[in-house]
Amino acid sequence: MREDAHQTIYLADYTPYGFIIDSVALQFDLDPHITRVKSAIAFHPNPEATDPTFLLNGENLKLISAKIDGKPVTPKFTAEGLTCDVPDGPFLWEAEVEIDPTGNTALEGLYMSNGMYCTQCEAEGFRKITYYPDRPDVMAVFTVTINGPHPVLLSNGNPISTDTHSAQWHDPWPKPAYLFALVAGDLVAHPGSFTTKSGRDVALNLYVRPGDEGKCAFGMQALKDSMKWDEEVYGREYDLDLFNIVAVDDFNMGAMENKGLNVFNSSAVLASPATSTDMNFERIEAIIAHEYFHNWTGNRITCRDWFQLCLKEGLTVFRDSQFTSDMRSAPVKRIGDVIDLRARQFPEDQGPLAHPVRPASFQEINNFYTATVYEKGAEVIGMLKSLVGDQAYSDAVDLYFDRHDGQACTIEDWLKVFEDTTSRDLTQFKRWYSQAGTPCLSVTEDWDHGKLTLNFKQHTPPSAATPDPQPQVLPIAVGLIDQDGDEVEPTVVLEMTQAEQSFVFDNLGTRPIASVLRGFSAPVVLTQDLSDADRAHLLAHDTDPFNRWEQGRILARKSLIAMILEGKNPNKDWLQGIRAVIGDEHLDPAYRALMLGLPSQSELARALAEDGHTPDPDIIYAAVETTSDAMAKSYANLVPTLYMRHTVTEAYQPNAAQSGKRALANAALSLLTRTDGGTAAQKQYDAADNMTQQLNALANLIRVGKGSTALQVFEAQWRNDRLVMDKWFGLQVTEADPEDAHEVVETLTKHADFNWKNPNRFRSVLGAFAANHAGFHHASGAGYRLLADWLIKLDPVNPQTTARMCSAFQTWKRYDANRQDMIKTELDRILAQPKLSRDTKEMLTRIRG
Ligand code: PHE
Ligand code: ZN
Numbered sequence: 021m022r023e024d025a026h027q028t029i030y031l032a033d034y035t036p037y038g039f040i041i042d043s044v045a046l047q048f049d050l051d052p053h054i055t056r057v058k059s060a061i062a063f064h065p066n067p068e069a070t071d072p073t074f075l076l077n078g079e080n081l082k083l084i085s086a087k088i089d090g091k092p093v094t095p096k097f098t099a100e101g102l103t104c105d106v107p108d109g110p111f112l113w114e115a116e117v118e119i120d121p122t123g124n125t126a127l128e129g130l131y132m133s134n135g136m137y138c139t140q141c142e143a144e145g146f147r148k149i150t151y152y153p154d155r156p157d158v159m160a161v162f163t164v165t166i167n168g169p170h171p172v173l174l175s176n177g178n179p180i181s182t183d184t185h186s187a188q189w190h191d192p193w194p195k196p197a198y199l200f201a202l203v204a205g206d207l208v209a210h211p212g213s214f215t216t217k218s219g220r221d222v223a224l225n226l227y228v229r230p231g232d233e234g235k236c237a238f239g240m241q242a243l244k245d246s247m248k249w250d251e252e253v254y255g256r257e258y259d260l261d262l263f264n265i266v267a268v269d270d271f272n273m274g275a276m277e278n279k280g281l282n283v284f285n286s287s288a289v290l291a292s293p294a295t296s297t298d299m300n301f302e303r304i305e306a307i308i309a310h311e312y313f314h315n316w317t318g319n320r321i322t323c324r325d326w327f328q329l330c331l332k333e334g335l336t337v338f339r340d341s342q343f344t345s346d347m348r349s350a351p352v353k354r355i356g357d358v359i360d361l362r363a364r365q366f367p368e369d370q371g372p373l374a375h376p377v378r379p380a381s382f383q384e385i386n387n388f389y390t391a392t393v394y395e396k397g398a399e400v401i402g403m404l405k406s407l408v409g410d411q412a413y414s415d416a417v418d419l420y421f422d423r424h425d426g427q428a429c430t431i432e433d434w435l436k437v438f439e440d441t442t443s444r445d446l447t448q449f450k451r452w453y454s455q456a457g458t459p460c461l462s463v464t465e466d467w468d469h470g471k472l473t474l475n476f477k478q479h480t481p482p483s484a485a486t487p488d489p490q491p492q493v494l495p496i497a498v499g500l501i502d503q504d505g506d507e508v509e510p511t512v513v514l515e516m517t518q519a520e521q522s523f524v525f526d527n528l529g530t531r532p533i534a535s536v537l538r539g540f541s542a543p544v545v546l547t548q549d550l551s552d553a554d555r556a557h558l559l560a561h562d563t564d565p566f567n568r569w570e571q572g573r574i575l576a577r578k579s580l581i582a583m584i585l586e587g588k589n590p591n592k593d594w595l596q597g598i599r600a601v602i603g604d605e606h607l608d609p610a611y612r613a614l615m616l617g618l619p620s621q622s623e624l625a626r627a628l629a630e631d632g633h634t635p636d637p638d639i640i641y642a643a644v645e646t647t648s649d650a651m652a653k654s655y656a657n658l659v660p661t662l663y664m665r666h667t668v669t670e671a672y673q674p675n676a677a678q679s680g681k682r683a684l685a686n687a688a689l690s691l692l693t694r695t696d697g698g699t700a701a702q703k704q705y706d707a708a709d710n711m712t713q714q715l716n717a718l719a720n721l722i723r724v725g726k727g728s729t730a731l732q733v734f735e736a737q738w739r740n741d742r743l744v745m746d747k748w749f750g751l752q753v754t755e756a757d758p759e760d761a762h763e764v765v766e767t768l769t770k771h772a773d774f775n776w777k778n779p780n781r782f783r784s785v786l787g788a789f790a791a792n793h794a795g796f797h798h799a800s801g802a803g804y805r806l807l808a809d810w811l812i813k814l815d816p817v818n819p820q821t822t823a824r825m826c827s828a829f830q831t832w833k834r835y836d837a838n839r840q841d842m843i844k845t846e847l848d849r850i851l852a853q854p855k856l857s858r859d860t861k862e863m864l865t866r867i868r869g
Contacts, residue, residue, distance in 0.1 A: 031327040041160035050168030064110035077101040077147035077154040084116040133270035136205025146197035157428040159194040201278035210236035235290035246309040277314030293672040298679035310340040334397020348676035351565035365391035374456040399543040416441040456485035462547040497538035505561030538564040610680030621793035629834040641794035652694035663688035686716040693720040722755040746784040753788035761795025790828035801842035808846035819857030826863040
């Protein structure tokens with residue numbers, strides 16, 4: 021096969037594997053450079069298969085020996101692995117391979133992280149461990165022996181025996197190879213326990229490197245809360261005697277749901293008040309829940325093939341967002357999720373990387389762990405729930421667990437349980453899984469003697485992935501607010517199925533204002549013909565907290581865009597409307613903090629492009645600055661009170677109540693810093709006893725050009741804490757003035773602690789840079805060149821992280837011809853690298869278009 025002839029794989033080509041596995045026994049003799057893996061796999065022919073070829077995947081393996089039923093065989097090697105003649109009936113495949121964990125910098129398969137061994141097998145990493153049918157529909161029971169001079173030797177399931185230097189594990193639940201895990205090293209356990217609702221005692225452990233013991237308590241509590249919640253809300257009980265979580269420093273993603281042995285990026289599990297922000301705590305709680313929830317949605321019921329990735333990810337993201345809503349504030353969580361969806365999923369869905377929630381083809385599956393599969397995938401579940409109602413949702417999910425436990429399933433299986441429960445025909449709804457693109461929804465009104473008619477139109481822009489989009493099923497949550505601010509029609513969910521459709525509300529006295537798409541009931545771009553005065557009225561009175569926030573956000577965006585395009589001053593009605601909300605002590609501080617947020621610069625760029633304008637990053641940056649200054653001035657006599665009143669003086673707790681107060685106080689501090697030049701920020705910095713206060717103060721000091729001393733102090737204080745140093749690196753880039761952001765990045769990449777092979781550190785600098793909108797898009801093109809240089813350097817070492825960061829370029833066609841030319845030059849320069857990975861090549865080819 022030619023180096024660059026990367027194959028495209030199609031959903032339509034699925035065929036079952038030719039064999040069924042009866043058992044798998046693995047033995048690992050660990051060595052940092054030459055680890056031996058012995059496998060004994062019992063196969064028998066799959067009666068349902070049409071293709072009897074015996075194929076085992078393998079990558080970067082040195083085959084030492086291979087036997088079938090005890091007799092040596094000589095397999096034929098292929099691009100994917102190997103093939104071999106096999107007997108007609110059952111047979112035993114035995115192989116011995118050598119692998120090099122130290123040389124494995126891609127962090128897929130078995131690799132080393134700071135002296136410990138760990139594995140990452142999703143999606144196709146197991147083939148780097150031994151020859152195996154590395155596909156999720158091949159499920160098997162594993163027994164694993166680990167030999168090595170390490171105090172901790174872990175794998176999936178329950179331990180059968182543990183000696184010094186040798187351990188045996190047995191996982192009774194059949195699983196696909198992507199859920200396999202092994203961890204070995206000099207680790208310490210933070211123990212815990214949980215008793216399930218049927219009385220099973222489960223031992224829990226959080227394994228960390230010595231020195232990190234003090235950062236375990238919060239994660240352990242989050243795990244117990246998740247276990248309880250899944251029993252109470254979904255009726256799901258844990259199914260092994262043991263549940264282990266391991267923290268590793270080198271990890272491409274957030275965390276991984278390996279059966280009974282979750283592996284976490286240390287940034288997604290380790291937490292302490294002194295080293296972690298409120299946002300870190302909330303994220304950690306959510307990720308622990310997410311991985312734990314996979315035990316049922318992903319592990320007990322897995323995916324037939326990787327095209328069905330959203331079957332486990334969309335559902336599990338939906339479940340973890342329900343969990344966070346229950347643990348904390350539901351409206352605040354919803355608003356945060358929508359901000360995130362618009363920041364990450366909308367640009368993907370509206371650009372060259374657009375793909376359906378269930379893609380129809382791919383070259384490298386690693387490139388499809390996307391905001392579309394995860395976050396839009398979760399939105400689709402949310403829509404399904406609001407269409408069928410809570411009870412039917414719960415019945416359908418119960419049926420899903422009953423019917424499909426132990427199976428590898430498809431989206432068709434998932435939708436069928438809803439059809440069987442509700443007798444609904446979900447044929448049209450299924451388009452949410454097959455069509456790319458964000459639907460545009462517009463609404464106009466007719467008012468006639470007590471009758472309000474809402475006229476909706478929907479239209480999805482065509483894309484390469486979906487050239488001819490059809491109308492979607494849209495659940496549109498609507499309520500009506502009258503002129504006095506009272507709700508005259510509580511939320512109803514309108515079900516739109518046509519391209520154009522009208523809905524009538526009758527018997528109304530005076531003309532109300534329609535609060536449309538409450539709770540963001542569908543992932544669409546809504547255009548509603550409302551006056552600014554009506555929006556201000558909803559901002560003051562809407563009973564739906566999401567839409568109340570949304571109206572403030574829309575007014576802010578309109579004000580900013582009028583400033584960008586026409587040099588207008590900030591909209592006074594908006595400024596006043598927000599002032600009333602943030603000063604209202606009856607409202608949740610976290611919610612009020614969100615009200616003080618502005619649309620991000622890249623969101624403004626997207627909005628401008630949507631309206632046919634070419635965004636200028638410098639002008640956008642200036643408009644956000646001017647608007648923030650205007651807020652600071654206009655709220656000058658409220659801000660100090662807000663700041664004082666919400667500064668928490670009790671001992672730090674990472675709960676919703678305290679973190680909401682800190683969020684509001686810190687939002688106030690940002691405004692205060694614009695008028696006091698950093699005095700309050702310096703005070704907060706000096707007094708801070710937790711990372712939320714310390715980091716926010718530092719950010720404000722950098723913003724007013726007074727950060728250099730604090731940055732030095734911070735570095736001296738935290739130089740031995742990897743996760744805190746990631747913040748130190750990242751913050752300097754995030755807060756850098758766009759004019760010198762690229763120089764800041766260049767300086768930081770020369771810092772002795774810039775260990776670029778560590779994904780967290782790489783992202784803390786280069787990822788933060790791509791998110792500094794005006795800095796990255798500097799008119800000189802220096803930003804583009806700098807990122808491209810680093811992607812070229814990282815690609816041979818870690819293709820997966822490189823490919824993910826290529827999405828920094830996905831919006832390139834929004835910008836002016838000059839910037840487009842410079843970006844194109846960089847894309848082509850990367851694409852011309854002789855040994856570019858399949859991951860990066862696929863991403864750049866799609867982005868280049
Ligand atoms: N399956 C993991 C999750 O969603 C994500 C992941 C994918 C981690 C691939 C590592 C590699 O939680
Ligand atoms: Zn997941």
